[in-house]
Amino acid sequence: MALDRKLAIIDLSTGKIETKVIPLDLRKKFLGGRALDAYLLYNHTKKGCDPLGPGNTLLISGGILTATCASATARTHFMAKSPLTGLLGSANMGGFFAPELAWAGFHHLVIKGKAKKPVYIYIHNGEIEIRDAAYLWGKTTTETQWAIREEMGDEEIKSCVIGPAGENLVTFANIMTGIKNAAGRTGMGCVMGSKNLKAVAVRGTMDVKIAHPVEALEFNKRFIEQITSAKVNQTQGVLGTPFIWGATNSWGGVRTRNFQYNQCEDSDDIEPERIDEICTETMGPHHMTGCFGCQVHCRAQYKIPSGLYAGKYDEGPEYTSLGAFGGEPDCKSAVTVLTGNHLVNQYGMDNLEIGSLIAWAMELYEKGILTSKQTDGLDLKFGNDEALLEMITRICYRKGWLADALADGGIPASEKIGKKSFDYLIQVKGMNNLHSDERGTPALALNSATASRGSDHLRSRPAIDLYHLPEKVLRRIYGNPVPYDGPLSSDHTEYKGKPWQVFWQENCYMAVDALGICKYHTVFLGATLPNFDDWPKVIYYNTGLEMTPQEIFEIAERSNMVERMFNLREGLTRDDLKKGDMLNHRYFDEPCRRGALDVVGAKIDKKKFMKMVDELYEFKGLDKKGIPKPETLKRLGLNKEPSHQL
């Protein structure tokens, strides 16, 4: 059986290590990856546990397809209670870690307790060791990875690590692997730091079985052709994810100067085409790289062309670095963006969160809510590139009053700053919004408000809503595998039919995260990319598990519901601005000031927005308060959770 895969439970307090085979029954209910992690988190944490205490549990996993002969099974998922939001913590990264973990004999790790002193976990062909990490403490993300390789004398070791930000318990510290692959959101690096866990290093030369290798190989070829022939992926392969920021900025969907503008004007120097020129100048024409088994190769290589860090090698920048260090602070310099990206990669911090927080602080400074005394004399105005870069380092090391406050996250910082600072904080559930502006796009606004890990674009965003696809094409996508005959509209300024698209995408992305593949391989940015219909084949050929598209959809619904149950257990309340499915008032009150002709003046109609939330709840099987109806829990087989099956 190709699915006899293992999970390890590692208790850092006691040093006890247990390994178990993942039961087939749980595979059929949750597949793997993020979906199975959700089940494990719900079962392995207690209500109200301290996110930074030994009672929090960190899950690390690959998906059910990880390391198999499927395309782009590079993703590693992390889950724990979030120190940033107090709700679901969940983050996903590319690179080479999860496949190596699979070849080392494990698909899921459950890490509990807290080590007395800095340690790292080393996993090699089924063996698990907890090792001393004193010599690694204080090192940056890449220094740590190279040091582990040197210590063990093996260049093929893959590690996921924290940098200084995780050690300093910055609540949005991330976990990183390689040069720039980051599990960025919800402060999973902070959880590792709180456990005194500097790294998890893996190395494996064990087989991952393939149920039907001949068919898997042939189908993979067909699958890859479907993926690489998509225009969006051809564009990604040249310009990387900055192209999304560029395209969005073009029509006025990019948050600028915190939330004051929806477009970064005269942005030529930070547009993807300019970034690509710098990559070509510093790394040559073939500067795009890929994660494990992926032919999209959306990650650029570059060297910083000038400034304090001139000559430093790094990878990216992604959409979020353009937003964080370009659009949001209104610093329209490629060198600043590339430098900011390098700093957060080295420190191990979420670029999205830090960019949003600094832009927020800049608006507060502009409005006189923050004084120069509070900034320790730093002239924190928009467009001050040096102040921006200085703040990144200060936040990582918690230097100064403001940086220390921001390192705790937006809501705690707003409580320290006081006055009306909270009103300007663009967040949902305590996590800052992506640097996109959803005032002109109700479907995307609904997604940001209701995503399970706080404001987020990778949980349920119907991004193809922007493509003006004919209704009959929309029906072919959104009417499967579960029939839907309600309204659907090509018009992305419309409210009708959008809740169904958000519901469908929520399940699509959950399935992708359970499979362990990349979202550029599904209906995220491209309408013709694989989805529920394609996955039964790839699952069957690789694992032998027979699934219908409908069953996969139901697994995703079930797993999303477990995330919802976790959030409700930890205090999610529907309209609560700090812990609910609600947007900042500026979405409803302040019209867009820039962008394409008819984006100017756009804002979200609150009444229609609330109706969309109602409709989404109905599709999810929640009541008006956002709590699962008993019949929903019964239908999804969740009425006896926590069931402690694993």
Next chain:
Amino acid sequence: MDKVLAIEHEKCTGCRLCELVCSVKHDGVSNPARSRIRVMKWEAEGLYIPMACRQCDDAPCLNICPVKAISRDQELDFVRVDHDICIGCRSCVAICPFGAMGYNSIDSKVIKCDLCHGDPQCVRFCDVKAVNYVSTTQINLNKSREFAKKISVVSKEAEAL
């Protein structure tokens, strides 16, 4: 036939799909440790170089094999190992200057590229064409043409000046 695996490492994105499909094709499992092609990486510099057997004309592995288990395949012109004769002494592993002769400790067998009997899967799956299956004369013609093109551009520019 004089076709070989020609690697243009500058084009390699480092994704290692070649390693995956090699092990799936030959062994029916996913395991880069079994792959006949391996991508060597210098991640701190962003340098990736796929390495595979060069099918040498005067092959050290073939020469050193004490039991003559290694021979040249006449049809496809590659160096092959006969596992029925091989005694597993690994002299070939030690002598190969490219590290292209591997040893798979799971099955206790030496492993090397067999060009998938004329349809190398690493080539088939490499979308960026960092690994190609071409005739040796073509490689050198391609290189000549590429460099000549540079010369032609430069001379045209010189004329314009």
Next chain:
Amino acid sequence: MTIDADKLSGAESLRATRSYGKIRCHNPTCMERMVPEPGAKHAKCPTCAMEYRIYWVNSTLPRVRGPVWEVNRKLAEEKLAKMGGK
């Protein structure tokens, strides 16, 4: 359940709907298709007043790099003035 290997999935059958060489106007009420001349650096929407800078990912794949900033700013300012303030 049996796997029908040859059957095209929904995504695969939608592949026929892909179009090449075209871009769309970004104005939500317009969304007009435009076919820029191969290699063209600019495109003006024939229906509304928007003007765009074009980048070619490859010879059949143009993309909107961004608006022509001066035109974009002017249109926005006019619209805001009409709406009665900024």
